[in-house]
Amino acid sequence: MKIIRVATAEQGAEIAAELFVEAADSYPRDPVGLATGGTMAGVYRHLAKTGFTPRCSEAFALDEYFGIPDTHENSYANELNREFSKGLGWNGTIHTPGQGPYAGLHGPEKFEQTIQELGPLSVQLLGLGVNGHIAFNEPGSPFDSKTRVVDLEPSTIQANSVYFADPAEVPNQATSQGLATIAQAKKLILIVFGSAKQAALTKALHSPDETTPLAALNQHSNITLITYLET
Ligand code: PGA
Numbered sequence: 500m501k502i503i504r505v506a507t508a509e510q511g512a513e514i515a516a517e518l519f520v521e522a523a524d525s526y527p528r529d530p531v532g533l534a535t536g537g538t539m540a541g542v543y544r545h546l547a548k549t550g551f552t553p554r555c556s557e558a559f560a561l562d563e564y565f566g567i568p569d570t571h572e573n574s575y576a577n578e579l580n581r582e583f584s585k586g587l588g589w590n591g592t593i594h595t596p597g598q599g600p601y602a603g604l605h606g607p608e609k610f611e612q613t614i615q616e617l618g619p620l621s622v623q624l625l626g627l628g629v630n631g632h633i634a635f636n637e638p639g640s641p642f643d644s645k646t647r648v649v650d651l652e653p654s655t656i657q658a659n660s661v662y663f664a665d666p667a668e669v670p671n672q673a674t675s676q677g678l679a680t681i682a683q684a685k686k687l688i689l690i691v692f693g694s695a696k697q698a699a700l701t702k703a704l705h706s707p708d709e710t711t712p713l714a715a716l717n718q719h720s721n722i723t724l725i726t727y728l729e730t
Pocket of ligand 1: 634
């Protein structure tokens, strides 16, 4: 794992945006992999500032809350439409697990088939949860997992409630790419900010085991961690 140490989240988001552009432009026909949440919002702001428009026509989202429509304020499909498509003036398609053609019982399988057909992705953005989750692969998720519906840990529901107008509305399930799905991307950019994530990062880097989802990815041949935390 390559580690880029930064002084601030702002600087880290800028470097992440530069690496994302470089990787996406190296394989311009391959889809890109997007993530959501507070950390990624900074990356998308920097991408917009540089005037970058992806040359690819497809993108894949990591995850989505289960049972909320893509028009919901907190839907990740909606967030990516706002921050990535509209933010960058890009007209491509974002494939989001659990939404559109990927809703319903066979949706996760269909999402996997589509990512196999159109992938591998040139680059995948990744965050780390306070509890160590990657996408919505909570601690203990199988390293060979594929896209599926998962139960969210109470700590994840609590952490994400800050983004909801009514904290009681946070879904308790999600559809998430699996760890094996994520591992297929050519490049992984993992961005970890916030002292609340220090313990999860330290454990994943120094005592990785089956409870640390990052352990499924930290031997990836092209993974870069951007952080100001201790490593
Ligand atoms: P955050 O989410 O960027 O909002 O902290 C990261 C995550 O839970 O993966």
